[in-house]
Structures are given as C-alpha cells and as structure tokens.
Amino acid sequence: MAHRGGIKIGPGEPRYEVLRRGFNARWLAARPDYIRLPRSSAEVKTALQEALDEPASPERSRITIRSGGHCYEDFVCAPDVRVIIDLSLMDGAHVDDGMGAFCMEAGLTLGQFYKKMYQRTGKTLPGGSWSTVALGGHVTGGGFGLLSRQHGLTVDYLYAVEVAVVDRTGTVELVTATRDDDDPDLKDLWWAHTGGGGGNFGIVTRMWFRDLPQAPRSVLSAMGGWRWEEIDEDRFRCIVGNFGAFFEEHQGGPGDEYAALFGILTLNHASQPQIGLMAQIDSGVPNARELIRNFEREINQGVGRELHPLTVAIGEHPVFAAGEVLGEHATFGRVREELLAVPWTVTEKVSAPHNAKCGKHKSAYMRKALPAEQVTALWRSLTEDRGTRREAVVQIDSYGSAVNRLKPDDTAVVQRDSIMKLQHQIYWPADQDGTDHLRWIRTLYRNMYHGGVPVPNEVTDGCYINYPDTDLNDSAWNTSGVPWFTLYYGANYPRLQRAKRRWDPGNVFRHGQSVEL
Incomplete structure (x- = not known):
C-alpha cells in the first residue's frame, strides 16, 4: 500500500514473510506489526514519526532499520521489534555538484554502487566484495575490502551524512552533518558515522563522498x-x-x-x-x-x-x-x-x-x-x-x-x-x-x-x-x-556516547550492542 511514509507491508501479505527477516536464517522470530519501505528521505522522516507516535508495549517497542539485511546478530530482526524500516528501495546515486561530492542513498548495494560510481565518474570506493550488502550499514561500521591496503577504508572518504534523528520531544528531523562543520554537535554526528556502527544515532538516509580514488584500469x-x-x-x-x-x-x-x-x-x-x-x-x-x-x-x-x-x-x-x-x-x-x-x-x-x-x-x-x-x-x-x-x-x-x-x-x-x-x-x-x-x-x-x-x-x-x-x-x-x-x-567510545546523548536522547535506536547513553 502506497503512503506518504512509504510502502507498508503487514502480516498476511505475501511480501511480509520475506521482509520480516534478514540474510541470516538464525533470526526468524521477528513478527513486526509491519515493515515500512520508504523511497525518499522525506518518506523516512514520515515513517519514523508515525511509528514513534503509535502505541507500543514494553515487550515489543523497538523500531529497527535495515539497509541490506546482512546483520550477523538479531539487532534488526527479533521478537521485541514492532516496526522494521527497510531502506532497500532507496538506491539512488548521483554527482552532487553543490556538495562537490558523490551522493548515494543508504539502500544502495555495493554491487550497484561500484557500477554507478565507475560508469559516472571513473572512481571507486575501497569497500567489500559481497554485492548485496548495502552501504548504509557497511560504511557506518567502517567498511573495508580488496582495495583497502591501497586506498584505506570507506569512511576515510565520507564527507557528509543525512540522518533522521529524534529529539527529546519525540520529534523527527532530517539533519545533514559534514566533515567541515564548525558546530561541534554536527561534527560529532558526522564522526559517529565514520565507524560507530549502524542503528545507533538515527536513520542514515544519504551519504556524500569526496576525493575518491581513481578506479584501477x-x-x-x-x-x-x-x-x-x-x-x-x-x-x-x-x-x-x-x-x-x-x-x-x-x-x-x-x-x-x-x-x-x-x-x-x-x-x-x-x-x-x-x-x-x-x-x-x-x-x-x-x-x-x-x-x-x-x-x-x-x-x-x-x-x-x-x-x-x-x-x-x-x-x-x-x-x-x-x-x-x-x-x-x-x-x-x-x-x-x-x-x-x-x-x-x-x-x-x-x-x-x-x-x-x-x-x-x-x-x-x-x-x-x-x-x-x-x-x-x-x-x-x-x-x-x-x-x-x-x-x-x-x-x-x-x-x-x-x-x-x-x-x-x-x-x-x-x-x-x-x-x-x-x-x-x-x-x-x-x-x-x-x-x-x-x-x-x-x-x-x-x-x-x-x-x-x-x-x-x-x-x-x-x-x-x-x-x-x-x-x-x-x-x-x-x-x-x-x-x-x-x-x-x-578510547573513541566516550565521544560516541556524547553523540548518542545529543542526537538520540530517548534511546530510540537501540539493540544488543548499541552505543549506551
């Protein structure tokens, strides 16, 4: 069903059984009220706000985010999950002249990303080789791959992130944070996504990369x-x-x-x-x-x-x-x-x-x-x-x-x-x-x-x-x-906690190893 918060998939629909779980077959116990598939940052904002405003029991209160579905633990798919926001339809990529960077959406898979980036720019990113992994999780955890000894980690090229965050009143806003921000809070939000892990501070919707290496011939x-x-x-x-x-x-x-x-x-x-x-x-x-x-x-x-x-x-x-x-x-x-x-x-x-x-x-x-x-x-x-x-x-x-x-x-x-x-x-x-x-x-x-x-x-x-x-x-x-x-x-953990307290004060984004307040 189309909605301004994205497509909504509930129990009983054929897609529900596929989308309620991720890649690892260990985690089959999740029975969320629904799975939301937004197609834009605006739809992510709406989907998250509506999920927050809905009544929830303490036993099933988590709202989780999935980009590619390759999480090895039950951080996304578990019995206590009420809503899964799946970003797999957000797979756009373009050259952003205003930002002076290559922009990608969080649901873009590595296979899609390499192809689009190479064809449009001749550049590459030193990421992983499993093509169905999506960048929203791969990059935020500090992704690496076969070109990393030559060019470093994916996060070494991350210039900016757009994140749907939740303030103390439960209101969702879209925030863009860059490497060059003078505001220390924004700088912390960018920095937290250079290896702080996914699902900790908000929903990453878009990323921008600068100074990417030339792809080898x-x-x-x-x-x-x-x-x-x-x-x-x-x-x-x-x-x-x-x-x-x-x-x-x-x-x-x-x-x-x-x-x-x-x-x-x-x-x-x-x-x-x-x-x-x-x-x-x-x-x-x-x-x-x-x-x-x-x-x-x-x-x-x-x-x-x-x-x-x-x-x-x-x-x-x-x-x-x-x-x-x-x-x-x-x-x-x-x-x-x-x-x-x-x-x-x-x-x-x-x-x-x-x-x-x-x-x-x-x-x-x-x-x-x-x-x-x-x-x-x-x-x-x-x-x-x-x-x-x-x-x-x-x-x-x-x-x-x-x-x-x-x-x-x-x-x-x-x-x-x-x-x-x-x-x-x-x-x-x-x-x-x-x-x-x-x-x-x-x-x-x-x-x-x-x-x-x-x-x-x-x-x-x-x-x-x-x-x-x-x-x-x-x-x-x-x-x-x-x-x-x-x-x-x-020694980087205290700064991640500082970012957590500022950008997710209500601990909305949490799992078995999420950054603690």
Whole structure:
C-alpha cells in the first residue's frame, strides 16, 4: 500500500514473510506489526514519526532499520521489534555538484554502487566484495575490502551524512552533518558515522563522498588451495606463519612495493577439501604481475606442497571459488586480469534478501602475526572431528598499509595500526540444530585469545563492529574484564556516547550492542 511514509507491508501479505527477516536464517522470530519501505528521505522522516507516535508495549517497542539485511546478530530482526524500516528501495546515486561530492542513498548495494560510481565518474570506493550488502550499514561500521591496503577504508572518504534523528520531544528531523562543520554537535554526528556502527544515532538516509580514488584500469587476481589431506601440523604452522610474517614486513611504509597487494588466507575446517589463498593487486602498480607471483612463493615457502585450483566456496563468498590457481607448478602463469568494463571485485548476483543458512561470526584485529598458541588453537579446532562435515572457516584478511595512515581518533574506527583482520565463521542449515556449531566456534575463539577475546594489547586490537558478536557481552565467554564497547571502539567510545546523548536522547535506536547513553 502506497503512503506518504512509504510502502507498508503487514502480516498476511505475501511480501511480509520475506521482509520480516534478514540474510541470516538464525533470526526468524521477528513478527513486526509491519515493515515500512520508504523511497525518499522525506518518506523516512514520515515513517519514523508515525511509528514513534503509535502505541507500543514494553515487550515489543523497538523500531529497527535495515539497509541490506546482512546483520550477523538479531539487532534488526527479533521478537521485541514492532516496526522494521527497510531502506532497500532507496538506491539512488548521483554527482552532487553543490556538495562537490558523490551522493548515494543508504539502500544502495555495493554491487550497484561500484557500477554507478565507475560508469559516472571513473572512481571507486575501497569497500567489500559481497554485492548485496548495502552501504548504509557497511560504511557506518567502517567498511573495508580488496582495495583497502591501497586506498584505506570507506569512511576515510565520507564527507557528509543525512540522518533522521529524534529529539527529546519525540520529534523527527532530517539533519545533514559534514566533515567541515564548525558546530561541534554536527561534527560529532558526522564522526559517529565514520565507524560507530549502524542503528545507533538515527536513520542514515544519504551519504556524500569526496576525493575518491581513481578506479584501477584492471586488477590482477589469483587464488588457489592446499589440499587438506597433504597438510600436517608443521605445514599448517608454516602457512599461517608465512602469511603473518609477510604482512608484518609489508605494512605499507615508504618504498613498500607491496603496499597495494591484498591477501586472504581462508583456513577451512579439515572436513572440507582445501585451505585457500587469494591475492589481488592493481595492475597499474609497477611489476604487479611479479609481485603477486612473489607473494605466492613467500607464503608457500617451506610448505613443501603445491597449490591447486580452488574448488570450494568460502563461507558467504562463493565468488572466491572460481579463479586462477596460485603456484608455478599449476597455472599461475595465467594470473587473471579483470578489465573494468564492469565492477571488478564482485560477480553480479541477484540481491536475495536472505538465504537458507544460519551463521555465527566473530572477529579480531591483529597487530602482529599470530603467536604460536593461537595457531595451536586454530589447528586443534580446524582438525577436530574431520569425519563430520563442518562448514567453518577462519578467514584472515590482510590489513594495514593505507588503512593505517590516519590516526585512531580521526574517525570512529580506532584500529589504525593492525596488519590483519580475522573473521571466524560457521554455517549450518536452518532446519538443523545449531548447538554443536555454536559450541565449536565459541570454543575456538575462547582458546585463541586470553580471556576469551582479543583484548587490545601489543598483539591483538579488539573486534570489528560490522561483525557483531553478542558473546562479547557474556561473562561466560568474555572473562577478560574488558567490556564489549572497548573491544570495538577503544578510547573513541566516550565521544560516541556524547553523540548518542545529543542526537538520540530517548534511546530510540537501540539493540544488543548499541552505543549506551
């Protein structure tokens, strides 16, 4: 039904069952009164105001916002949610001459965004490679991707945000905050969206980006896998150690020829066929082809086993399963060159709002290579019960380089001296009990980190808010004494609280790990 607050979908309508949930099939219990789909900032304002003015019970009072629906926890879809405001119809993008910036709406997906930006400007944004993720959540959490070692984080280019906020009287207003604002409150509102996470301060409707990097003419990418059947513990330690040592050495300082190379190590459970390795580099970098070959040689040095074509999907990323092999003994001479007539980091896929799998995710920033005890914990969990197929992976992404050019308080992303970022993942069918899968990933994580979490210290530096994990709130799994908000935000948390008190004094926008008043 059309409305000045957008389309309204209630129970009984065919679209309701699809739209009441997100991508992760763990969260199927939400039965909101309705889902609202606004098509403009004005309709967002109206939809939010009407939702606020409606009577609500304490048990079902939350109004939540969804842009792409990929939230890993039940922050958007849960039994206490009364209204979901879905921004997926707000997918416009244009060059804003008045602002001197590229403007996008919050429901625009990464796949749409890369294509529109490249075709209109020849520019790009160093964001993620999962094309159905929307920018409203990805950017506000400090999104990163395969071009981040070359160009930094998405938030490093965020110039302005338009946000629907709620004042102390319950009145909604649209506020635009920029990087250049003299008003400290507005400056805080902009800053809070440079890594403070989504769903904390208001509804982001539009974003503007300035000084975007030129898209590469093409990129070189290569991938391959070691067969698990050929990997013993010593070889496993060699692979993980070589990967960490490489990025400890190549942190993007002056003269570092590998500053633009992005590498991914995918440590699949041993019930799967392979451990995976991927690399990508801008083909315009001097000696790019030789650099990517040297990368493979260094990671495989001392392993004594060659890399084979990668044959398995990686968690939520099936795009990584089809590519050229790393390794001189196979087809490494055919390192793939992807021309940029279309987006180069993603394979276009239908933007399905959900899938049939449940998932649990955890994360860690690494300032140094993984110490021996962490590698031991990985080996034990990844080789546990090889006979039972487990769709689990610890993905280690390279980090640092251009990401670390900014200071920790320049944006809300405090982690600005890490060299790797880990994502611990496990998946299981929605019709299967997840108890054992949750036990597996929780035990692995607890065994990897002292106190059960990657406490900021000389080796680790907390967690990534875009991979939310409510176990960080639970003293049964976090015995470190370090609260969840320190793990995500470090010393930047008090400023985020200041922004919260100013722009969401009624705590309208709240979830299991929202910024506290």
